[in-house]
Every structure is written in structure tokens, then in C-alpha cells.
Amino acid sequence: MKQQxxxxxxxxxxxxxxxxxxxxxxxxxxxxxxxxxxxxYYQLVARDLIPNSQKSYSRLGSIVNDARLAxxxxxxxxxxxxxxxxxxxxxxxxxxxxxxxxxxxRVDHWADQPVHIEVMxxxxxxxxxxxxxxxxxxxxxTANKGYSSQSFMYRKGRSLRYELNADKAVHLFYLGDHDxxxxxxxxxxxxxxxxxxxxxxTVKRLxxxxxxxxxxxxxxxxxxxxxxxxxxxxAQYGSSSWELDALEPAALADLVRGEVEALRDPDIxxxxxxxxxxxxxxxxxxxxxxxx
Numbered sequence: 001m002k003q004q005x006x007x008x009x010x011x012x013x014x015x016x017x018x019x020x021x022x023x024x025x026x027x028x029x030x031x032x033x034x035x036x037x038x039x040x041y042y043q044l045v046a047r048d049l050i051p052n053s054q055k056s057y058s059r060l061g062s063i064v065n066d067a068r069l070a071x072x073x074x075x076x077x078x079x080x081x082x083x084x085x086x087x088x089x090x091x092x093x094x095x096x097x098x099x100x101x102x103x104x105x106r107v108d109h110w111a112d113q114p115v116h117i118e119v120m121x122x123x124x125x126x127x128x129x130x131x132x133x134x135x136x137x138x139x140x141x142t143a144n145k146g147y148s149s150q151s152f153m154y155r156k157g158r159s160l161r162y163e164l165n166a167d168k169a170v171h172l173f174y175l176g177d178h179d180x181x182x183x184x185x186x187x188x189x190x191x192x193x194x195x196x197x198x199x200x201x202t203v204k205r206l207x208x209x210x211x212x213x214x215x216x217x218x219x220x221x222x223x224x225x226x227x228x229x230x231x232x233x234x235a236q237y238g239s240s241s242w243e244l245d246a247l248e249p250a251a252l253a254d255l256v257r258g259e260v261e262a263l264r265d266p267d268i269x270x271x272x273x274x275x276x277x278x279x280x281x282x283x284x285x286x287x288x289x290x291x292x
Contacts (some may be wrong), residue, residue, distance in 0.1 A: 004071030018067045025077040034079045036125045042246040045219040052219045074136040095287040102283035109138035116163040122176035129249040136262045157196020178208040179241035180229035217247035245254045
């Protein structure tokens with residue numbers, strides 16, 4: 001919702017930019033997505049509405065901040081995925097919590113499937129784009145926040161060991177930036193998970209790939225010359241790099257959904273859903289009896 005906290009007079013150019021931002025945010029809200037400021041910035045850059053520079057990004061952040069405070073932009077449409085408040089949930093009676101449990105109740109949709117699937121992304125900022133689709137598909141999503149810590153990779157490797165020992169085929173999909181370190185993270189994840197699981201683990205990069213860059217033409221940035229991997233990267237791809245955030249959110253979600261559904265046995269899946277619905281009905285019947 002829009003809420004006004006300050007009174008501010010904007011320049012005409014700023015008002016036009018605010019109206020454009022509102023149109024982009026409305027469009028993505030209809031698709032079921034919210035955006036970070038960085039993602040909104042790349043949508044404007046991709047439309048050639050603002051230049052791709054740190055100065056331009058800072059200016060957009062200042063205008064968007066003032067526009068929200070002035071009641072011109074909806075507060076819920078731009079999110080900060082890096083900060084959260086942890087709080088307990090509360091209920092008025094046992095039936096209420098049972099009905100809530102019934103709505104969220106799930107059996108493991110992959111328990112009887114011959115495969116185990118995990119999705120990893122480089123940046124936490126993209127959780128909001130991929131979490132809904134991964135939740136719907138019932139697959140694990142991890143935001144690595146760059147190179148993952150050794151502690152996390154050890155725990156992940158040991159959990160994959162359980163799946164691999166059960167003779168399940170493990171498919172690990174990765175989405176990250178196309179830059180010197182971003183491309184190296186595939187190797188790092190694969191090597192450490194292979195070491196900690198005790199089995200060969202293969203990582204498939206879903207995005208960002210060079211063919212996708214050629215297809216979607218996202219805004220480019222200069223490759224970081226201070227990166228120790230820059231020379232090898234520049235020799236192969238040139239001096240430009242590209243951020244995953246610049247791709248359309250719907251394209252990322254569709255990419256993950258397509259890869260995962262292609263590996264799912266539909267007959268096993270339908271049987272699992274039927275069993276799940278029967279259990280949900282049992283929970284709702286209990287809630288009915290309590291209220292009666």
C-alpha cells in the first residue's frame with residue numbers, strides 16, 4: 001500500500017521515472033513477483049531508460065526512497081530480502097492451528113521418485129523470485145551468498161550422501177552471475193560436495209550462461225580486473241560481465257520449473273498428491289470435530 005510520510009516536490013524527470021517504476025512494479029505484481037531495488041534498476045537499464053552506472057543506481061535509490069515516503073510508490077512492491085524479523089506464531093484455539101497445518105501439510109513429493117533435486121543461487125536477493133516456484137515443486141533452494149562457508153558445504157555434502165547412498169540420482173542446479181568468480185563457483189560447489197558426500201556430484205548451471213546473454217541481451221558491467229580469475233575470464237569472454245539479477249524474473253522461474261518437471265515421474269507424482277490430499281482431509285475433519 002501507499003503511505004505518505006513526507007511532503008516533497010519532485011522534478012518532472014523524477015516524476016516520469018517514478019511513474020515508469022510504478023508501471024514495472026505493477027506488471028511484476030500481476031505475475032506474482034516482487035522486486036529488489038537492484039532488480040528494478042536492471043529493468044530500467046534493459047529498457048534503455050537510465051544508464052548502467054553506479055551513479056545511476058544511487059540516483060534511482062534516492063528517488064525511489066523519496067517517492068515511497070511521499071506516498072507515490074507502494075511499500076510492498078520493493079523488498080529487502082537480507083533482513084528479517086523472527087517471531088513466534090500464535091493461535092486462538094487448537095482447531096485454528098490444525099486448519100493452518102492442513103493448508104501447509106505436505107508429504108515429501110520426491111520420496112518415491114528416483115531422483116533428488118537441489119537448486120542453489122549465488123545471491124540471496126533472488127530468493128523471492130525462486131522460492132515460490134521451488135516451494136511449489138517441493139525442492140530445496142539455497143542462497144549461497146557467494147562462495148559458501150566450509151561448514152555449510154560440509155552439512156550439505158553429508159545430506160546428499162544420504163540420497164546418494166539410497167541410489168538416487170542427484171541433480172544440483174546452480175544460478176549465478178556471469179563474471180570471473182561467478183563462473184568459478186560451479187567448480188567450487190561441485191568439488192567440495194563431491195569431497196564431503198563421498199560420491200561424484202555434478203552441478204548444472206541453469207543461468208547465467210553465455211547463450212542466454214546472447215539471447216536476452218541483459219545489461220553488461222565491466223569485469224572486475226582485481227579478481228584473481230579475471231585474466232582467464234577476459235581471454236574467453238572479453239571485458240564485460242553480467243549479473244543474474246538482470247534477467248527477467250519470470251524467465252528464471254520458468255527455467256527452474258522446466259528443468260525440475262522434466263525429471264519428475266508424473267505417475268508417481270499423482271499418487272503422492274492423492275495420498276497428501278487424503279491426509280489433509282483427515283486433519284480438517286479433526287478440526288471440524290473439535291469445533292463441533
